[in-house]
Structures are given as structure tokens and as C-alpha cells.
Amino acid sequence: MQEYQGHPSIHSQDWSWSLWFPVPLYPYGKRRTIRVEVVKDRIWTFDQIQGILYVVVPIRMTVIKLDAGGLLIYAPVAPTPECIRLVQELVADHGEVKYIILPTVSGIEHKVFVGPFARKFPHAQVFVAPHQWSYPVNLPLSWLGFPRKRTHVLPADSRQTPFADEFDYALLGPVDLGLGLFAEVGFVHKLTRTLLVTDTVVSVPENPPAIAQLDPYPLLFHARDHALDIVIDNPMTRRKGWQRISLFAFYFRPSALDTIRFTQALREARKAPDWSKQAYFGLFPFKWKPGWQKSFDALRGNGRPFVAPILQTLILNRAPKETLNWVDKVASWDFQRIIPCHFEGSIAANPEQFRQAFGFLEPDLKGSKNGGNLDNYPLPDNDFELLRQIEATLKRRGILPPVSGSRATRQT
Numbered sequence: 001m002q003e004y005q006g007h008p009s010i011h012s013q014d015w016s017w018s019l020w021f022p023v024p025l026y027p028y029g030k031r032r033t034i035r036v037e038v039v040k041d042r043i044w045t046f047d048q049i050q051g052i053l054y055v056v057v058p059i060r061m062t063v064i065k066l067d068a069g070g071l072l073i074y075a076p077v078a079p080t081p082e083c084i085r086l087v088q089e090l091v092a093d094h095g096e097v098k099y100i101i102l103p104t105v106s107g108i109e110h111k112v113f114v115g116p117f118a119r120k121f122p123h124a125q126v127f128v129a130p131h132q133w134s135y136p137v138n139l140p141l142s143w144l145g146f147p148r149k150r151t152h153v154l155p156a157d158s159r160q161t162p163f164a165d166e167f168d169y170a171l172l173g174p175v176d177l178g179l180g181l182f183a184e185v186g187f188v189h190k191l192t193r194t195l196l197v198t199d200t201v202v203s204v205p206e207n208p209p210a211i212a213q214l215d216p217y218p219l220l221f222h223a224r225d226h227a228l229d230i231v232i233d234n235p236m237t238r239r240k241g242w243q244r245i246s247l248f249a250f251y252f253r254p255s256a257l258d259t260i261r262f263t264q265a266l267r268e269a270r271k272a273p274d275w276s277k278q279a280y281f282g283l284f285p286f287k288w289k290p291g292w293q294k295s296f297d298a299l300r301g302n303g304r305p306f307v308a309p310i311l312q313t314l315i316l317n318r319a320p321k322e323t324l325n326w327v328d329k330v331a332s333w334d335f336q337r338i339i340p341c342h343f344e345g346s347i348a349a350n351p352e353q354f355r356q357a358f359g360f361l362e363p364d365l366k367g368s369k370n371g372g373n374l375d376n377y378p379l380p381d382n383d384f385e386l387l388r389q390i391e392a393t394l395k396r397r398g399i400l401p402p403v404s405g406s407r408a409t410r411q412t
Helices: 081-094 108-120 217-223 235-251 262-271 292-303 309-318 320-331 351-356 381-396
Strands: 034-039 043-052 055-065 071-074 097-102 125-128 151-153 167-176 181-189 194-196 257-259 286-288 337-339
Touching: 043 081, 055 081, 055 217, 055 235, 071 081, 097 108, 108 125, 167 309, 167 320, 181 320, 217 235, 235 292, 235 309, 235 381, 292 381, 309 320, 309 381, 320 351
Parallel strands: 071 097, 097 125, 125 151, 194 337
Antiparallel strands: 034 043, 043 055, 055 071, 167 181, 181 194, 257 286
């Protein structure tokens, strides 16, 4: 793999993203980009970061060279000058951008970039997952910035697309979530045996990804044990911060994390070594228990692909039959790697490993309460506590539909 890390100047206008306000996520109007060559002269990933409260994770676009000439782009990221320049370098070598794919209906952090990105490549055709929606008012795609004459809905039959010779795809959903829908399109590039997914499966690296290390402040922020802690910037500290960020990102409040009372956090903030706005004026209302590393090791599971806990608890269990039908379709393809839009950039995995990731929808599989893929690397049930509370609250208020079919929700 070859990496490009951009210009070192922290004031570079190349990182500017002026349309950050519809989705105000860190790092707001400054987004750096790293391009990685996954398959030589054929597949590249473009990583940026985004998050809340310094819980920053990669968001990823994948670019694939077409046999017919030109490029297909899956899930665009922010079209900063740096990002577009890196794409144009590929255009110069491999031909123009022909197709831009929006593979999700619920991921606003992906949807928001498609219109601006498409305007940078006025000859590209845009294909979007069916059942697109917006909140609080369901607006036409053209009102959301998608090019009116170049935007098409992906047909149910992938053979009806102009890129059918090189790709197959399968539509997951829509899954009714009450306030909106969840849907995703999994693509397979036949030649390189590469599966592209958005949010359905991920893998967590042990060390922070390169894009998160360009500005290590969030890693160092979460590596602290308390507000008065002064951390040293080194690989061990960055790794510690990344692993805690991962637990935050997946569980919101993992079992190894305690929150302290605001009055105590305020007292500690007054003594904190950094009162800057960047450091939230010293506020650090967290306390990690000694066993947090075990929770991360279980989450990582030696790098195996898995379904994020929020999808397990709040989304895909609303439509287990439909989800497993989609899984069976995807697992019928011949692939050797998975490129998701978040966390690990390229996962070495085959169809059977992909199928096992959804074992939580089949509680009787191998006699395991948590499903087949978790027999060797079980996700700790107590880490799901906050997600179960959120699920119960949303169901009680009539916002979230009940779990579909006979499968019960996770039990302690």
C-alpha cells in the first residue's frame, strides 16, 4: 500500500471544507485527506476523520479504476481542494470520474458530500440507493444539492446499470426505524474480489489509523486518566487514546467507563493544566476502570469483521429475515477483502467470515447466545447496557418499532 499524507502546513487552504455546518462534526471546516493504494493501479481509499467530543473515526471513500476506462467512486467524502487534487491525479492516469455511488439512505455524513462532490466532476453520473429520505421534511434530491439531470436511483437488478460487467450489488432494506429508514448497498468488484460496504461491517485496528495521527490531539485527550493528567505524545499514548475512542464510538458508554458528577468535574477542571477552549476548559467528566483494555480486546476480536453494536441493538434486529437474505446474497459472491467506510481500511475476509459477523441475528447458531462469529471473540454483554436503555426508551415512546420476528432483544 502507498500512502499520501498531504502538505504538512497546518494552515493549508487545501483542507478547507466550507459546507461543514449542515453536519457540524469535528474537525468542522478543516479536513485532511490520506489516499492509500489498496490494489496496485486499481483501488484507492481516501480517508478523512470526523467525530464528536474528540471521538474521531475515519470516514472513507473508495475509488476503483474501470476496465472500460475511467473511475467509479463509492461513498464520496468532503471534496476539499486536497481531496479533489488527489482524485485528479488518478484521473490524469486512468481517465475521468464516470460514476459516483451513494450507497446509503440514512447516513447523512455520507449523503451531505455527494452533491458538492458531483459538481467537481460535471460529467459523472450519480447513482443513489433507493428510498432516499430527509428529515424533518422529505425533500427531492435536487433540493438537497444532487445534480438533477445526472442523478439516478440504483435499480433492483444490478444488470441494468452501465457498470454491470464489473460490479454486482445487493440492496439491504429499507428497515423501518420509525423516524426514518435504514438501507445500504453492498458492492462487489469482481476482478479484484473486493466487497464495498458502508456501515454494516467493520474491523477495528489495534493502533490508530494514519488519518487520526495527522493531528493527534484527540488521541492524547482520551488517553488521559483524569482531568489533571499530563500525557506524553508517544506511540503507546496514541494507541491508548485510540482504543478508548473506539469503545466510545461503538458503545457510547462502555461498562469500563464511569462518568463523574459535574460538581467534581468542575472542581478538577479548575486545577487542570490546560484551560483552553480546545481542552473544553479543563472539563473531563470520565473515569476509566482498570479492565477497559479487555473490553477493547473483545471489541477488536483479533481484527475479525463484526457488526457495530448500535446496528445490532437498534437497527438490523428490526428486520432479521431481510438482513439475513441480504447477507446470503453478499456471501454468494467471491471476495477476499472488505473495504468499509469506517475504521479499518481493508479487511482480509472471505464470504464465510462476512456471514459469521451476522450471527447475532441467529441466536441458536452453534448454541451461542450471541451468534456464531462471537464464539471466539464475544462482545461483552454488559457493554451493551446503554444501548439497551436507549432501545427501551425509544420503544416506550413509540419512536422505534419492536424487534421483528421471534428473536428477542439481547438479555443480560
